[in-house]
Amino acid sequence: xxxxxxxxxxxxxxxxxxxxxxxxxxxxxxxxxxxxxxxxxxxxxxxxxxxxxxxxxxxxxxxxxxxxxxxxxxxxxxxxxxxxxxxxxxxxxxxxxxxxxxxxxxxx
Amino acid sequence: xxxxxxxxxxxxxxxxxxxxxxxxxxxxxxxxxxxxxxxxxxxxxxxxxxxxxxxxxxxxxxxxxxxxxxxxxxxxxxxxxxxxxxxxxxxxxxxxxxxxxxxxxxxxxxxxxxxxxxxxxx
Numbered sequence: 001x002x003x004x005x006x007x008x009x010x011x012x013x014x015x016x017x018x019x020x021x022x023x024x025x026x027x028x029x030x031x032x033x034x035x036x037x038x039x040x041x042x043x044x045x046x047x048x049x050x051x052x053x054x055x056x057x058x059x060x061x062x063x064x065x066x067x068x069x070x071x072x073x074x075x076x077x078x079x080x081x082x083x084x085x086x087x088x089x090x091x092x093x094x095x096x097x098x099x100x101x102x103x104x105x106x107x108x
Numbered sequence: 109x110x111x112x113x114x115x116x117x118x119x120x121x122x123x124x125x126x127x128x129x130x131x132x133x134x135x136x137x138x139x140x141x142x143x144x145x146x147x148x149x150x151x152x153x154x155x156x157x158x159x160x161x162x163x164x165x166x167x168x169x170x171x172x173x174x175x176x177x178x179x180x181x182x183x184x185x186x187x188x189x190x191x192x193x194x195x196x197x198x199x200x201x202x203x204x205x206x207x208x209x210x211x212x213x214x215x216x217x218x219x220x221x222x223x224x225x226x227x228x229x230x
Contacts, residue, residue, distance in 0.1 A: 033214060035216040037217075043222075044203055044219075044220035044221065044222055045153065045203075045217070046219075046220075047217065050208070050216045050218075088153055090216065092214055092215055093214070095167065096167065097155045097215065099152055099153040099154070100152070101152045102153075
């Protein structure tokens with residue numbers, strides 16, 4: 001199965017700053033079948049990005065995804081207070097679908 | 109509005125069984141594959157199982173294969189997970205999630221229910 005490694009484990013930033021989160025796959029992710037989710041404490045995950053770069057419905061344009069092959073990035077252009085959360089990547093190009101271990105974006 | 113509501117979780121002894129349910133509303137249930145994803149306390153996400161729109165294609169994580177059975181009743185807009193031979197490592201919050209299409213493969217998950225907690229302990 002494809003192993004996804006997210007880095008860094010924790011990102012400490014201030015509101016207004018830019019956040020860059022990495023997701024690296026152990027094998028190439030076919031057709032850029034990669035998604036990103038946001039999870040806040042006590043809440044279910046929320047889909048942000050699918051197909052590596054397509055924003056889900058209702059997701060603000062400060063969230064963007066990029067990458068292909070084995071290297072993918074989620075960028076939050078300017079952090080809002082509500083963006084401090086844990087972010088997960090998921091590959092769905094190979095079975096079984098797998099998730100990264102998560103990156104926590106915390107307030108500095 | 110799409111809504112997924114899980115139920116059936118609880119405290120169960122190792123080796124026993126539990127059946128989870130997910131009630132869906134706000135979309136045409138039998139047009140979409142459905143999935144179960146779990147999250148152990150303080151841990152990350154793990155896909156458990158998925159089922160196609162007509163139950164013709166089903167998949168399981170290796171960690172639950174042979175012990176868990178996914179099913180759906182399109183007439184009742186409901187998804188189920190029968191969990192047998194439960195182990196301590198099955199302790200987790202179990203989420204029901206909708207796929208983007210009728211088939212299981214190639215699925216991201218949107219939206220997710222709020223989850224139902226399963227605790228396996230003696």
